[in-house]
Structure formats: C-alpha cells, structure tokens
Amino acid sequence: METQTPFERIGGEEKVKALVERFYDLMDLEPRYSALRAVHGSELGQARQKLFWFLCGWLGGPQHYTNRFGHPMLRARHLPFRIGIRERDQWLACMDQAMQETGVEETMRERLRESFFQTADWMRNVGGGSG
Ligand code: HEM
DSSP: OTTOOHHHHHTHHHHHHHHHHHHHHHHHHOGGGHHHHHHSOSOOHHHHHHHHHHHHHHTTSOOHHHHHHSSOOHHHHHTTSOOOHHHHHHHHHHHHHHHHHTTOOHHHHHHHHHHHHHHHHHTOOSSSSOO
C-alpha cells in the first residue's frame, strides 16, 4: 500500500478525469468562481484536456502532458493571465469542491490541498502579499 502513488490511490485515470471535468463544470456554473472563470477564454475544452494530462503525471501516473509538450513550465505558461490572491483562492476552492464532490478520500484530499496550494501560490503574478 505504501508504494502506491497518489494517482493509484485516487483511482487512476477515470477518477482524475472525473475530477477535472467537475472542476471546470463548477468553474463554469458557480458565481463564486466567476473571477477565475473570467481569466479563461470562452472555450474550456483545451484547458480540460491539458489539466487532465498534467494531473495524471503530477500525481505520479502516466506522463501524458510532458510526453506531448515537454516540461510544463507552469509559471511561465500562466504569465499571460492575471493571477492574484483572489484567482488563486478561487482555483483552490473550486478544486477542493471538485475533490469533495467526486469522493476523493479525506486524507488524500488534505494532502492534495497542501500541494495544490504550493503550486497555485507560485503561479501568482500580480499583487504583493495582499493583492
Ligand atoms: C492559481 C490560479 C490559476 C489560474 C487563474 C489558472 C488559469 C489558467 C488558464 C487561464 C489557463 C489557460 C487555459 C486554456 O488553455 O484555455 C491555464 C492553463 C493551465 N493550467 Fe492553470 N491556473 C491556475 C492554477 C493552476 C494550477 C494550480 C495548476 C496545476 C496544479 C494549473 C495547471 C494548468 C495547466 C497544466 C494548464 C495548461 C498549460 C498549457 O499547456 O497551455 N493551473 N490555467
């Protein structure tokens, strides 16, 4: 059990797919994520596909994203978008709700919440400590 990756523990590709689909559905539907939604274009199809590929590898599963695009360079790829505290927090809340609604087990959800925070916080590109 200890050698299982988070990808395996979460339930593999099927589960990661469900998580990503729910994440973008919520972003599209819920007014509380409207600032996050506004950063995105009208079409979320490409974002859905890419986040799914990325998360599989990030969780220790198949490297679909890097096989196609090489190093993710996530911070650089997010520079065209305005990401402050508000956008970061909406991303994290949206992902946490998606994890809850797709039944990610509590210990794993807690652990991923921490990791997502580190990644999302590093993506901020406007505002200082308070922006
Ligand atoms: C902090 C708040 C964040 C905002 C506002 C944000 C916003 C965006 C936007 C607008 C795109 C472009 C979508 C498109 O191509 O249509 C994008 C792409 C992407 N985001 Fe984020 N993002 C955030 C955090 C994150 C985090 C924490 C991760 C990973 C854990 C992530 C992973 C990705 C990936 C893999 C892509 C595709 C990059 C590419 O190859 O073009 N993002 N994001």
